Amino acid sequence: MRLLILVDCYLPSHKSSAKLAHDLGVEFHRQGHEVTILAPSNGISQNFEVSMENGLRIVRVRTPRIKGASKLLRGINEVRLSSLVFKRAGTFLRKHPSDLIVFYSPTIFWGKLVARLKSLWRCPAYLILRDIFPQWAVDAGVLSRGLIYEYCRRKEIQQYDQADVIAVQSPGDAKYFANNFAHQRYQLEVLYNWTATDENSLPETQYRAKFGLQNKVVFFYGGSLGVAQDVDNILRLASSLADHSEIHFLIVGDGAEAPRLRKIIADNNHCNILMLPPVEQREYLKMVSEFDVGLITLDRRLTTHNIPGKLLAYMNWAMPILGSINPGNDLFELIEKAAAGFCVENGQDEAFRIAALKLALDVQLRVRMGKNARSLLERTFSARAAAQQILKAAPRLSRK
Numbered sequence: 001m002r003l004l005i006l007v008d009c010y011l012p013s014h015k016s017s018a019k020l021a022h023d024l025g026v027e028f029h030r031q032g033h034e035v036t037i038l039a040p041s042n043g044i045s046q047n048f049e050v051s052m053e054n055g056l057r058i059v060r061v062r063t064p065r066i067k068g069a070s071k072l073l074r075g076i077n078e079v080r081l082s083s084l085v086f087k088r089a090g091t092f093l094r095k096h097p098s099d100l101i102v103f104y105s106p107t108i109f110w111g112k113l114v115a116r117l118k119s120l121w122r123c124p125a126y127l128i129l130r131d132i133f134p135q136w137a138v139d140a141g142v143l144s145r146g147l148i149y150e151y152c153r154r155k156e157i158q159q160y161d162q163a164d165v166i167a168v169q170s171p172g173d174a175k176y177f178a179n180n181f182a183h184q185r186y187q188l189e190v191l192y193n194w195t196a197t198d199e200n201s202l203p204e205t206q207y208r209a210k211f212g213l214q215n216k217v218v219f220f221y222g223g224s225l226g227v228a229q230d231v232d233n234i235l236r237l238a239s240s241l242a243d244h245s246e247i248h249f250l251i252v253g254d255g256a257e258a259p260r261l262r263k264i265i266a267d268n269n270h271c272n273i274l275m276l277p278p279v280e281q282r283e284y285l286k287m288v289s290e291f292d293v294g295l296i297t298l299d300r301r302l303t304t305h306n307i308p309g310k311l312l313a314y315m316n317w318a319m320p321i322l323g324s325i326n327p328g329n330d331l332f333e334l335i336e337k338a339a340a341g342f343c344v345e346n347g348q349d350e351a352f353r354i355a356a357l358k359l360a361l362d363v364q365l366r367v368r369m370g371k372n373a374r375s376l377l378e379r380t381f382s383a384r385a386a387a388q389q390i391l392k393a394a395p396r397l398s399r400k
Contacts, residue, residue: 001394002034004098006114008081008107009067010039010058014278016223016309017104017130022054023196024102024390027383029055031391036098038089040066040081047088061089066107068254082113093117100394101125103163108133111158118162124397126390127163128191132156132173132304139301140227160186164397167191167390170330172305189393194386195312197378202286207250211274216248217360219322221295222284223310225255230299233324233346235264238273240353247360250291251275252284289317292366293341293359294373296323296331300346305330315340315377320359320369324352334380340373 007021018039025035035056040063041049048061063084064077086093101117103110103125114125134152137143143152160166165187168174174188208214225231231251238249249272251261258275265273279287288294294314298306307330314321321341325331332343342355359366 001100001391002098003028003036004101004117005035005037006101006103006110007037007039008078008104008110010037010041010060011053012280013067014281014284015067017106019195019281020193020309021104022056023194023383024386025056026054026196027387028391031387033391036096038085040085042066048092050092059089059092061085063088071256078107078109081107081109082111082116086113086116094120097121097123099123100390100397102128102390104128104130105159106131106133108152108156108159111155111162114159114162124164124394125162126393126397127159127166129166129168129173130193130309131306132176136228136302136304136306139303140299141301142227157184160184165189165393169193169307170305172328172330176304189389191386191389192381193307193309193312194381194383195316195377196383197316202289203283205283205286205290207287208290211250213248213250215246217246217293218291219247219249219293219295219356219360220252220288220291220314220319221250221297221310222252222288222313223308225251225253225258225261227257228299228302228306229255229257230297230346231257231261232264233297233352234295235261235270235273236349237324237352237356238270239268240349241356241360242270242272244357244360245272247272247356249273249295252278252287254278285313285316288313288319292319293356294319294321296321296325296343298323298325298329298346300326302326302329307331307334312377312381315373315381318370318374320366321373322352322356322359324348334376338372338376339369340376341369 005021005025007017009015010018011022025037028035038059041060042065044060044062051058066074066077103114134143134149167189177188241247321335323343324346327345335341335343344351
């Protein structure tokens with residue numbers, strides 16, 4: 001089968017969506033399929049570039065910067081995304097049809113391009129939906145209900161309408177759709193995030209020694225630093241544990257909130273917090289393996305459900321999970337049922353502190369929960385399981 005994976009960034013981007021697309025593509029290829037990954041890039045000079053990487057055909061299309069741009073520029077560039085990609089790579093796409101389009105959201109602006117490709121190739125499309133936008137932005141206070149919200153809402157629905165299957169990332173998001181889109185009759189299924197479970201030839205890193213953390217229990221947070229994450233949550237936790245010299249916090253990532261967070265750490269002389277910029281994916285994966293506890297934080301105002309991609313790297317390296325997340329999130333049941341860590345509701349700072357201390361002071365508890373986390377990954381979050389689920393849907397979609 002010929003498969004197109006459509007995603008808004010690809011390696012060497014450090015974003016989790018780039019790694020997810022790579023791991024899924026490699027697994028499809030391993031199972032004998034012809035895979036093309038198409039992604040925008042602001043790092044090339046031609047209209048588009050084609051390369052073969054790990055057995056995958058990678059098509060990078062020149063676009064203005066999206067990830068890391070200001071909110072205004074990012075919005076403008078994303079609105080133009082579908083039109084610009086087809087304008088610059090349309091000749092290639094006409095000559096290289098696919099039997100199934102697998103498109104990844106965010107972004108919400110693939111709808112127009114997917115509609116065009118479905119018409120051109122007479123094939124179905126499978127949407128992997130990871131963020132329910134603009135709803136989460138309203139929940140987090142980033143966006144108010146007005147003209148911009150209504151425009152984004154139309155684009156969101158346009159994208160859903162082009163999907164023969166919408167794969168949400170948790171049972172909670174499936175319930176959200178049932179409550180909010182009952183009249184649309186979308187075909188839904190739950191597809192958990194995934195990762196390759198056999199990473200090889202990773203670079204050696206020495207971050208623990210480099211930053212003098214050899215005798216510390218290090219709580220690690222890696223990934224996006226945006227409003228939805230409420231990383232202030234981690235700063236409050238670190239402050240409450242400042243008198244425990246054996247505990248340290250390491251934050252690695254970037255995002256809209258990063259400059260403000262760096263200033264808070266500097267202004268308040270948080271000696272038990274180190275904040276680093278993002279690193280290349282393979283180095284990041286090895287970096288994670290050096291530390292002790294994986295941190296997850298989500299704004300308590302979110303009404304949609306999110307299973308962050310960072311969770312997969314933590315579980316891959318058998319790290320116990322410590323989460324402070326929005327009420328009702330499916331992570332409560334997943335993590336607690338597997339005994340893979342502790343989750344509390346965001347805002348319950350004392351419960352967060354107590355759970356952190358339990359993990360910091362009991363190495364055997366960390367080891368036991370870390371092993372359980374790795375087992376949970378292999379059962380539920382493997383690239384093989386994700387690829388098989390998508391491929392199982394393909395024959396059914398082609399008959400629609």
